[in-house]
Amino acid sequence: MAKILVVDDEPAILSLIRSALAADQHLVTVMSDPAQVRRIDLGAYDLIMLDVMMPGVDGFTLCREIRSAVDCPILFVTAKTLESDLMYGLGLGADDYIVKPFGIGALRARIQAHLRREGRERRKVLYLEQVRFNLSGKELFVQENKVPLTKSEYEICEFLARSRGQVFSKEHIYEAIFGYNGESDSSTITEHIKNIRAKLGKCGVDAIETIWGIGYKWKL
Known part of the structure; x- marks a missing residue:
């Protein structure tokens, strides 16, 4: 409830x-x-x-x-x-x-x-180079600076980071994050990743790579 x-x-x-x-x-x-x-x-x-x-x-x-x-x-x-x-x-x-x-x-x-x-319950911390995920608090830090991500932006980062190097399509990311089995809206993922890149870029981090025609991957 x-x-x-x-x-x-x-x-x-x-x-x-x-x-x-x-x-x-x-x-x-x-x-x-x-x-x-x-x-x-x-x-x-x-x-x-x-x-x-x-x-x-x-x-x-x-x-x-x-x-x-x-x-x-x-x-x-x-x-x-x-x-x-x-x-x-x-x-x-x-x-x-x-x-x-x-x-x-x-x-x-x-x-x-x-x-x-x-x-979802999270109890661990995930380190990927200068990026730290506080999995219990749904927070992402670059060194000691907290990046002001929205819930969806954080979830996309965590999903990609947990399988770093693996490429996921926009549709796959949408289904994994939102859990909705209907028609995926890839434009939602495109905009969220645009926002993520802008926020991480302010901290000097370029973490998400576009694989043209396929999707995205976490590259750190």
């Missing part, structure tokens, strides 16, 4: 999502006014879902405002299908997105995948 916050200006969507997730015994809080989110304790939630197109405060703006205050997964629910829009959202710190219209089964599977990922 998890505590989930859903913000959407469409009452029908809120009702649908609440009913679907309540079937999995989750405690779902719904809000139709995005401005209200600024006045609640976001740390109480295990996962947050934001509609992108809302009046007043859109989902992109809200994600940007709250990302530094929470470390739980943030998922966009959106009718936007342009890759540039979706990639922009991921660049703000979101972990994933669900495109409207969506099936109830796919919605529940996607949510469960993110919650399972949050609950």
